[in-house]
Amino acid sequence: MSLTIRSAVTLANGVKMPLLGLGTYQISGDDIKKSVNWAIEDGYIHIDTAASYCNEELIGNALKEIFASGKIKREDLFIVSKAATSEHGYENAINGCERSLKKLGIDYLDLYLIHWPGVKGLQPSAPENSVTRKETWRAFEKLYQDKKCRSIGVSNYTIKHLEELKKDCTVVPHVNQVEFHPFLYQQDLLDYCKANNIALEAYSSLVRGQDWENPTLKEVASKLGKSVSQVLLRWAIQKGVVVIPKSTKQDRIKENADLYNFNIPKDLEEKLDALNQSKHICWDPNTVL
Incomplete structure (x- = not known):
């Protein structure tokens, strides 16, 4: 599969969503400005944030300077945010x-995106x-109709939640953004989303640094002459899954974008697939009715 840093998935409405983005969860202060600038210098054109990250204003300030400098235009970036659990409900979502x-x-x-299927204050x-x-989704459809959003989606939705919404x-x-990595290889959800023309986007692709000593993971990285993080990210994008790794280190941001001069062969990809333990390192949305 021939891919570049500008490679994208085509959403159901024709919008192109870059396969690689910069995640910004738990990045704040001066780190945001540095990370966003480094990412754009390295060719990233996709930035992911959320109301609950409490860094949208900092990202906005960084982007204002970047746009003014002429490094990149607004229309050449793909910017994502998410409605918090407190922003569920029609008016709350519009205002959010x-x-x-x-x-x-x-x-x-x-x-x-709707960040989570559960509502703040409810069990x-x-x-x-x-x-x-x-x-909430009715409000999202209104926002989409009013062109406040070029595309709309959900996060942490299971097949059950998606089936309910479709009705x-x-x-x-x-788009459906979920935790997705070899240790939580949600193949049923991936297949469902493909069948319904919903792009799957992964968070925690790097397993938050956990399980990096796994012998199979290290073996694959060694055979390919790549880092564990590059293997984890390439594994996902070869499946057509969007990835949004985060980092506050310039060399890591650059390394995370260096995914396009190698391919994981089928036999090694299957070894990575077999690592699945249905292991959530974050929250489990199956608990939400």
Whole structure:
């Protein structure tokens, strides 16, 4: 598979979403400005944030300087944010998007996601989660219709959540962002999303540094002459899955983008597939009714 840093998946509505992005979870202060600048210098054109990361304004300030410098234009970037659990419900979601746009200093998002299927203040087993999710999605469809977002989607949605949404929506989610790596190889979800023309996007692709000493992972990295992080990221994008690794280190940001001069052969890819333990290192959305 011939890929470059500009390679993209085509969403159901024709929008091109870059396969590689910069994740910004838990990055704040001066680190945000440095990370965003380094990423753009290294060819990244996709930046992922969320209301709950509390760094949208800092990213907006960095982007304002970058746009003013002429390094890149707004229309050449793919900017993603997400509605927090407190921003569920029709009016909350509309207002949440407006807040994110204002903080980021932009007129539209390339992708806006529902961050979590559960609603703040409700128990995961509460049936009201389902009712409120539907109201939130109605607001997302309105935001999409009003061109506040070029595409809309969800995050941490299981097949059950997606099936529920499909029964009551006008626009099927363009993207589903979930935890996805060899130790949580959600093949059923990947197959479902492909069958329904929903792009799958991975977070925690690097397993937060856990399991990097796994013998199979080290063996594959050694055979390919690549780092463990490069192997993990390449494994995902070869499956057509979007990745958004985060880092505050310039050399790591550069390394995470150096994925295009090698391929993981089928036999080694299958070894990585076999690492699946259904292991969540983050939260498990299956707990949400």
